[in-house]
Amino acid sequence: xxxxxxxxxxxxxxxxxxxxxxxxxxxxxxxxxxxxxxxxxxxxxxxxxxxxxxxxxxxxxxxxxxxxxxxxxxxxxxxxxxxxxxxxxxxxxxxxxxxxxxxxxxxxxxxxxxxxxxxxxxxxxxxxxxxxxxxxxxxxxxxxxxxxxxxxxxxxxxxxxxxxxxxxxxxxxxxxxxxxxxxxxxxxxxxxxxxxxxxxxxxx
Numbered sequence: 500x501x502x503x504x505x506x507x508x509x510x511x512x513x514x515x516x517x518x519x520x521x522x523x524x525x526x527x528x529x530x531x532x533x534x535x536x537x538x539x540x541x542x543x544x545x546x547x548x549x550x551x552x553x554x555x556x557x558x559x560x561x562x563x564x565x566x567x568x569x570x571x572x573x574x575x576x577x578x579x580x581x582x583x584x585x586x587x588x589x590x591x592x593x594x595x596x597x598x599x600x601x602x603x604x605x606x607x608x609x610x611x612x613x614x615x616x617x618x619x620x621x622x623x624x625x626x627x628x629x630x631x632x633x634x635x636x637x638x639x640x641x642x643x644x645x646x647x648x649x650x651x652x653x654x655x656x657x658x659x660x661x662x663x664x665x666x667x668x669x670x671x672x673x674x675x676x677x678x679x680x681x682x683x684x685x686x687x688x689x690x691x692x693x694x695x696x697x698x699x700x701x702x703x
Contacts, residue, residue, distance in 0.1 A: 528679070528686060531627035532557040532665060535582065537589035538620030548581045548663055555579070555663035559672065559686070576639070576656045577666040583658040590654065593620050601651070603643060608653035615640055615652055624667075632688070638671050 619636035
């Protein structure tokens with residue numbers, strides 16, 4: 500049988516929790532995140548912030564809309580408490596000469612009059628084994644509204660107050676195909692335009 504991971508560009512090991520792949524008895528996959536880079540610069544975050552234990556770690560959940568660093572059941576994404584401030588500061592410092600930083604309902608936002616792709620840096624989530632998940636601006640920014648002729652874009656990562664949990668939600672996992680190999684404890688992914696039809700092999 501052909502290895503399902505042969506066409507997948509990135510593949511990482513899934514840390515075990517006891518005899519389970521799941522975090523705290525919940526159906527989440529643990530990911531061994533080691534560092535975060537903003538615009539090619541690795542942030543000064545203690546790697547222990549992302550280590551996997553019974554009450555912390557990085558999980559992937561496509562049911563999360565945001566990103567709470569790693570949950571695809573979450574729409575946005577969440578970052579561990581100690582990682583969040585360094586993450587926001589690095590992005591803001593990179594774009595502060597071009598856009599106007601503002602706070603909206605406690606979230607870091609920016610007033611922008613041009614394309615976010617031309618202004619904001621790439622983010623790299625760096626995992627054990629050398630695999631990295633590259634996030635373009637549209638993968639971590641959410642447009643809220645417009646004011647005074649400028650668009651308001653906000654960081655889609657939320658802080659997990661008082662917790663060292665990182666959740667990657669739909670915001671950062673969209674337009675990627677994931678392969679789950681529980682036997683060999685691997686998760687693989689590659690970029691894919693999910694508006695397109697998936698290729699299918701001819702059946703019998």
